[in-house]
Amino acid sequence: MQIPEWNEQYHSKHGAVAEALHVFIKEGFQYYTTSQNLDKISILEIGFGTGLNCFLTFLENKNNPIRVQYTGIEAFPLEFLEVQSLNFPSLLKSSEVPFLKMHNIPWEEQSSIDSHFQLTKLKRRFSEINSEDEFDLIYFDAFGIRVQPELWTEEIFKLMYKALKPGGVLVTYAANGSAKRALISVGFEVDRIPGPPGKREMMRAYKR
Numbered sequence: 001m002q003i004p005e006w007n008e009q010y011h012s013k014h015g016a017v018a019e020a021l022h023v024f025i026k027e028g029f030q031y032y033t034t035s036q037n038l039d040k041i042s043i044l045e046i047g048f049g050t051g052l053n054c055f056l057t058f059l060e061n062k063n064n065p066i067r068v069q070y071t072g073i074e075a076f077p078l079e080f081l082e083v084q085s086l087n088f089p090s091l092l093k094s095s096e097v098p099f100l101k102m103h104n105i106p107w108e109e110q111s112s113i114d115s116h117f118q119l120t121k122l123k124r125r126f127s128e129i130n131s132e133d134e135f136d137l138i139y140f141d142a143f144g145i146r147v148q149p150e151l152w153t154e155e156i157f158k159l160m161y162k163a164l165k166p167g168g169v170l171v172t173y174a175a176n177g178s179a180k181r182a183l184i185s186v187g188f189e190v191d192r193i194p195g196p197p198g199k200r201e202m203m204r205a206y207k208r
């Protein structure tokens with residue numbers, strides 16, 4: 001199932017790669033892995049969607065590989081035809097083999113994309129996440145608050161807080177006041193930091 005107005009969101013996202021590189025790779029993955037000496041990291045992605053963030057993380061991890069356990073949550077997976085029409089591998093001048101593998105692997109079980117990268121895709125709603133102290137880093141990439149206000153709430157952020165290990169970090173492209181207040185009210189410490197090109201700010205939230 002794909003809801004038409006969401007489709008629009010994917011395609012109207014100009015500069016999706018530049019934005020994802022800034023928000024999730026630079027301010028999430030690089031921030032977390034360079035602030036401590038890690039040999040592994042577990043990442044939860046809220047909204048697997050096109051797999052772009054997953055693919056960018058995979059490519060980034062090739063530079064100085066550590067073991068990545070990546071879990072992507074998605075209630076409405078893309079059709080394979082839609083996936084094939086995405087040009088991320090050529091845009092990123094990289095092989096499409098791992099990208100297609102990310103989409104072809106079965107749901108609900110862990111698969112190896114390469115020797116350092118394990119991916120588990122879970123087909124479920126964000127409200128059904130019940131992990132506890134499991135993840136180092138969350139990429140919170142839900143559609144915006146105007147499209148899906150119910151996802152930027154205390155109820156959902158409580159699940160995020162619980163899913164993170166102490167010391168864990170959540171990054172999101174959003175910086176609006178109500179999302180910030182909801183994050184703080186469930187226990188996060190929140191920084192507004194410079195956003196990607198065209199967006200003044202984004203947020204990074206910490207479970208201390």
Ligand SMILES: C[S@@+](CC[C@H](N)C(=O)[O-])C[C@H]1O[C@@H](n2cnc3c(N)ncnc32)[C@H](O)[C@@H]1O
Pocket residue numbers: 006046047048049050051052053054073074075076077124125126127141142143148
């Ligand atoms: C902004 S998109 C994610 C983009 C994705 N991170 C990427 O790299 O392409 C948000 C995703 O959340 C999914 N979604 C929306 N509501 C959801 C819900 N309640 N539970 C699970 N997935 C949901 C949508 O289908 C969509 O793929």
